[in-house]
Amino acid sequence: MLHKFFARYCPFLLIFLLACDLKDAKEVDSSLSFTKIFDNDLFAKTFTPLDVKQTPDGGYLVLGETAVDFSTFAGIFLLKIDRAGNAVFSQTLADGSLNPVSDLVPTANGFFLMCMDILGNETKLIRIDFDGIRVTEVQRYTGINNPLSATPEGNSSWVVQHYNQDENAVYVSSLANNNPSRSQQMAFPIVVDGYTESRIEDAIFKHLNRIGRKKPFMSGSLGSGMYFYNGYLEETFSVVFFRFGEEYAYGPDGGQEPAKLLGVSDDEVVSNIFQTGNRTFALARYANGANFFTTKTDDLFNDIILNNTVIQTEDLTNLPILELFPNARVVLKRVQIGGRRVLLYASDTIGKQIVLFAYDEATGNLLGKKYLGSGFPYEIGGFDQTDDGGLAVVGTTYITGRFPRVCMFKLSNQDLLNLISLSGN
Amino acid sequence: MSIKLLFKLLGIISLIAVLMVSNAQAQKRKGDFGPFRKHKPQSKKKDKNLIRFENTQWWLGAKFGGNLTQAKPFERFTPFSSTSNFNPDFYNKQYQDFRPAGAFSGFVITFFHRGFSASLQPNYRRHRFLFSNDYEWLDLSNPNLNLTLNYQYAQSLDYIDIPLLFRYDILRSKLRPFVQLGGYYGQLINANLTLERTGIDRASGSTSPISEPELEVGNPNYFIKTSLGLLGGIGVNYDVGNVRLSLEANYRYGMNNLANAQNRYLDNRLASIGYAPDNVKLRSFEISLSCLFPMRFLISKNFKSVD
Numbered sequence: 001m002l003h004k005f006f007a008r009y010c011p012f013l014l015i016f017l018l019a020c021d022l023k024d025a026k027e028v029d030s031s032l033s034f035t036k037i038f039d040n041d042l043f044a045k046t047f048t049p050l051d052v053k054q055t056p057d058g059g060y061l062v063l064g065e066t067a068v069d070f071s072t073f074a075g076i077f078l079l080k081i082d083r084a085g086n087a088v089f090s091q092t093l094a095d096g097s098l099n100p101v102s103d104l105v106p107t108a109n110g111f112f113l114m115c116m117d118i119l120g121n122e123t124k125l126i127r128i129d130f131d132g133i134r135v136t137e138v139q140r141y142t143g144i145n146n147p148l149s150a151t152p153e154g155n156s157s158w159v160v161q162h163y164n165q166d167e168n169a170v171y172v173s174s175l176a177n178n179n180p181s182r183s184q185q186m187a188f189p190i191v192v193d194g195y196t197e198s199r200i201e202d203a204i205f206k207h208l209n210r211i212g213r214k215k216p217f218m219s220g221s222l223g224s225g226m227y228f229y230n231g232y233l234e235e236t237f238s239v240v241f242f243r244f245g246e247e248y249a250y251g252p253d254g255g256q257e258p259a260k261l262l263g264v265s266d267d268e269v270v271s272n273i274f275q276t277g278n279r280t281f282a283l284a285r286y287a288n289g290a291n292f293f294t295t296k297t298d299d300l301f302n303d304i305i306l307n308n309t310v311i312q313t314e315d316l317t318n319l320p321i322l323e324l325f326p327n328a329r330v331v332l333k334r335v336q337i338g339g340r341r342v343l344l345y346a347s348d349t350i351g352k353q354i355v356l357f358a359y360d361e362a363t364g365n366l367l368g369k370k371y372l373g374s375g376f377p378y379e380i381g382g383f384d385q386t387d388d389g390g391l392a393v394v395g396t397t398y399i400t401g402r403f404p405r406v407c408m409f410k411l412s413n414q415d416l417l418n419l420i421s422l423s424g425n
Numbered sequence: 426m427s428i429k430l431l432f433k434l435l436g437i438i439s440l441i442a443v444l445m446v447s448n449a450q451a452q453k454r455k456g457d458f459g460p461f462r463k464h465k466p467q468s469k470k471k472d473k474n475l476i477r478f479e480n481t482q483w484w485l486g487a488k489f490g491g492n493l494t495q496a497k498p499f500e501r502f503t504p505f506s507s508t509s510n511f512n513p514d515f516y517n518k519q520y521q522d523f524r525p526a527g528a529f530s531g532f533v534i535t536f537f538h539r540g541f542s543a544s545l546q547p548n549y550r551r552h553r554f555l556f557s558n559d560y561e562w563l564d565l566s567n568p569n570l571n572l573t574l575n576y577q578y579a580q581s582l583d584y585i586d587i588p589l590l591f592r593y594d595i596l597r598s599k600l601r602p603f604v605q606l607g608g609y610y611g612q613l614i615n616a617n618l619t620l621e622r623t624g625i626d627r628a629s630g631s632t633s634p635i636s637e638p639e640l641e642v643g644n645p646n647y648f649i650k651t652s653l654g655l656l657g658g659i660g661v662n663y664d665v666g667n668v669r670l671s672l673e674a675n676y677r678y679g680m681n682n683l684a685n686a687q688n689r690y691l692d693n694r695l696a697s698i699g700y701a702p703d704n705v706k707l708r709s710f711e712i713s714l715s716c717l718f719p720m721r722f723l724i725s726k727n728f729k730s731v732d
Contacts, residue, residue, distance in 0.1 A: 021649045022681055034689075035696040040508045043564035043571065043628065047508075079508060090508040353693075375697030397697065400574065403562060406508075 031083040032412040046404045049381030049394040051103040055130040058083035073098040080132040102150040114150035123147040151220035161219035161229045184244040190232040216271045237269040259308045272332040289326035292318035296364030335385045337416045352377035367420035372409045389413035482537040483720035489530035490713025493523040494552040500704035504696040521555040542592040552582045574624035584611035602661045611652035616645040646688045647702045654679040671715040679707035
């Protein structure tokens, strides 16, 4: 009887038994997707990541800031991570390099980083090898002090915003990798003539000493001889568009001022701006705590650059983003997802999660968003697209709610495809 | 999902029962008496059919018991990575073997023939195991300032389990010991992770114990549905009238990794507290008691079951 039973009905039983999911237990490529928190047993240490870049071995190098005992400025912290997300090396630079002001910029044999030196607050360019171990000074720029932001222009030069305390002016200078002197420069007054500059200068030095929130200083080239910086100009924190060598006038006497996207003091500013085309941009801004995205600028924005006019940031087409932390830091970059150009805004929510907003670059429409981190607070540091089409996101998390540590989310290409499918995950 | 599985299982059990009945009816139509056979004690020589009838029995019954589970990790994972100690084992979870106890209950369908049995024992079971992590943060400039935390996890895995056992009765007396060997297939129904966080804070002005509210989350997505393995053990049957009581002890040897590698870092909340499932196989001891009823009888004054 039993053998008859099994002979007749075993196929059904086998189908039932074989409808299983053993394949899901097979180890996937651990580099595709992971979440990592880089802890340290030192009680008083604070680690704040700023940028992450993939290295040729498939691993990652994280750039961050940490307090050092030899200066009141921020020390530079480097963390090398293998492709599976395990820390393999970390160091805090002890060569006098402080206050990193650029992202890690990949070169053939390492990364360039523009930073400040402990001696005279001079700007200097260092090279970090892919392992994050060897750091060499490439160039020191005498007389270029208090760097606030830096972006590479091509392979051999930089656009650096820095503060000249003697002249009470913000400078934007074009610096070459192999030349200690600036090739071009332009000064911008931080206050209107006759006003005291102490408030603005105080704000700049608080930023340099990392007291309070960092300000979104930026600078860079827009092509065709046009440059921009995001920083102080005549008591405002504005995005200023200019050409080196042009004559600009300031103050009540009139004259041709540079084109600008006018912020108001420190409370209404552009928190990030990204050039999407010749005269088109995507940007994020905050105003008195509220946060806004402009995912595609219109003709009005084009006009201000062409005609050296001025508009208020509030005149932009703004999307209010209510879930962001007041005056949130925003990292804005372009990534390729499924062959589509996507603008990725990364920021912090009120609930202290990291949130990614994906917008179609062509239309400015929202494609999807994703939240990272939960349980303890999380804050965005930076992100970078990886060779496998995924995304590496670094941030700060507060272990047990009190220890600021580096965290990293590696998203797979599939995760990003899910992100732009408006699945709302 | 779990309801579908229950229906699936009930379907199979019903199918087995229907087949047994239809098979018996078919035999009866052929002249065979199926589960009943007239007993002729006066005949000196038993006919062949009667001998064949007496050598075979179906048992149907219920079973319940307890188990102790050991999670055997063979590949470790953690969301934490130390920047001060690059030893990859630094954050390994510490597993506590064979505690706490789990339980199970289900049905038994056994076919017996000349001392050998095949037994299908579908049941609902819970495996439970414990693991923990310890963390410490120190202020090097003042060692008196430190924070220690202990994260104690309790994982439970609920399965609908279908073991198939082959058994040999060593003796054929009223008290009959047996050995058995077989395999099992389990379908995960539910999984729960409970976290208890305790510690000592010596950094906030005094020595202050930390005891945070227990956190319980369902984490079935961290595990695959399928569990396969071997089991073997010993036991003893004791007949009380026509009812058979069976006490048995088994060791279960999990063959497959239970963790779902695709979903290892699925839940940000759990990653934040340092949890990602290791690749594990389960081992467990179990003791059970069954109460079985015979399905074939000799027609006599007392309807004696065949043995």
